[in-house]
Amino acid sequence: MSSAEREAVVVGAVPKGLFIGGDWRESGAGATVGVEDPATGRELARVADATVADGTAALDAAVAAAPAWAATPPRERGEILRRAFELVTERSEDLALLMTLEMGKPLAEARGEVTYGAEFFRWFSEEAVRISGRWSVNPAGGSRFLTMKQPVGPCLMITPWNFPLAMGTRKIGPAVAAGCTMVVKPATQTPLTMLALAQILTESGLPPGVLNVITTTSTGEVVEPLVRDPRLRKLTFTGSTPVGRTLVEQSAQQLLRLSMELGGNAPFLVFDDADLDAALDGAMLAKMRNIGEACTAANRFYVQRGIAEDFARGLAERMGALRLGRGTEDGVQVGPLIDARAREGVAQRVEEAVGAGARVLTGGGPVGEEGWFFAPTVLDRVPGDSRLLTEETFGPVAPVVAFETEEEALRLANDTEYGLVAYAYTQGLDRALRVAEGLETGMVGLNQGVVSNAAAPFGGVKASGFGREGGFEGIEEYLSTKYVGIARS
Incomplete structure (x- = not known):
């Protein structure tokens, strides 16, 4: 097989539709958008171009799946991530080639990203079973304190084009481990890797509706209604500081939990x-x-x-x-x-x-x-x-x-x-x-x-954002703390 033939096979194996509620579907408007090879300017493929209604459908699916997924045993969530880690590793050459084609980085670097990105699935497969709370005595005596961790709820994830696989696994891994459902909006320039990742997670046993992926050229129009929807509980974004500031403003009315990994200098x-x-x-x-x-x-x-x-x-x-x-x-x-x-x-x-x-x-x-x-x-x-x-x-x-x-x-x-x-x-x-x-x-x-x-907390201060991804801290971004006071006679 020639190199051109192999490239066509790898790109052709990736689903090109929207992934909503466990199904691959076309855009509601039937529209598509081209994905180009930055080394040549030539089109690699066309993927679905989501509408506002498609975005709402994706959130509907995440909300519907949330209760059952939150109740799934931690070990089961961890095993799904472990299987995903193994599949990503097994398909590393195809994933690396896909990233090189749509993003431009040399194959050696793309292979490195696959290794790095897969580690988030492995790391958080191990963290899923380590979510814990505490039991303590009221210092004044009498009652007891029970503290527990619960999933935040449906999340919106917006990922950048420069690390198409790792920026996805770094967000999806802890969300799956914590028991959160999600809607992922990958960058328009590099959607193919995220679509391939969704395919892998499905094969790994992730239930329908837990992960939903929408590709769109109308990012602002599609995303803003989701950010303002009271059913959404968390927004995580990796990208530029100006866009991050806009998203923070939009999220203020719903008081969303936020993780912002923004620009650097x-x-x-x-x-x-x-x-x-x-x-x-x-x-x-x-x-x-x-x-x-x-x-x-x-x-x-x-x-x-x-x-x-x-x-x-x-x-x-x-x-x-x-x-x-x-x-x-x-x-x-x-x-x-x-x-x-x-x-x-x-x-x-x-x-x-x-x-x-x-x-x-x-x-x-x-x-x-x-x-x-x-x-x-x-x-x-x-x-x-x-x-x-x-x-x-x-x-x-x-x-x-x-x-x-x-x-x-x-x-x-x-x-x-x-x-x-x-x-x-x-x-x-x-x-x-x-x-x-x-x-x-x-x-x-x-x-x-x-x-x-993957084992270290990634994140910044000042205009570079807030929140941490990776490390022991990464899963906390997807968990809420609940305190229960227990009377004792």
Whole structure:
């Protein structure tokens, strides 16, 4: 079978309809939307384009399934997730290829995402049976306190395009474990992976109506009525901060439980006592994971003056040596950006910085006539007010800025509305602790360029959102605490 034939088989095996109440169906309007390969611009498939009525039907199904699902034994919920973990692992090659085709990341990275995403199913399959409460005595004597955990109820999940599988499993896993039903709205650019995931969960024994998936180009029109529906009890969103703010406002009337994983502008600090090679290794991981299209991507590189030139030169050498191409090709390390708008936005920021005095050490602009490729880029002498430093840049661009003191480094790192993750490289224990405590972020990578792990709580502070996904904390987002006071004579 040729590579083109295999791609057609993998895409063809994915259902293209809306998944509501355990059934695959067409859009109520019969409309469809195309899914494109960002490496070529060519259409891969067409999926159903949901209407407002379709969204309501999905919530109807989630509400109808909620009581029985909440009463399902925790062990049964855990076993469903365990089977899903095994199926995702078994089908890792097909899922990785599907993600590469619709999102653009190289196959090696897509395989890594499958492994990472599957871990959320395994982790929460084990957490399902560990939901517990407590029994205690009233300090004043007499009565007793019983505290129990119960599922929040029907949830709306809105997932982004950059990690089509992992952002789904990170939300679905704890919801299933906790006993919640859900409506999932994946990104329009990358719906195929979520539809394949729904198929896997069905095969794993998830009852009809527990998981419902709607794909739509009319996101605002379809989502807002669901957010304002009094039957919905939780909203979880991963995406941009402006959209997150809008959703929070819309949810206020219903006082929904919220989990918001929003934008980032991650600083990467390198002190002069750092292991330079290790810092460069970490910088490549933190910057180039997912082509730089990640909220955790290092966006601003602050390097102590004494080693700033060496760091910038070393980073430019490594970034410049990366091979661009369609992610399905052997040896490709950098794929395309998601679409033309994304590439244009990255190009504008680089052009503005260069116009204001920044120096390009490698890369600097779009590449090729087909697809949305942008050359891995390193700049130094970047002005402090450059959008490369003040805004999140979703792309393979690394601006390097020199600093003098630890205090200046922390000031620069914290000078942003965002607070998702920061990275710091130093061999001094005291400095490491001071910096980790001083950084205004929800996560810190200390002498490492990757922080994401299913067993750790993922989330930010400030305009990067609130709530945590993964770790022991992740399932709490889907549980309500009930206290029962018991009289004792």
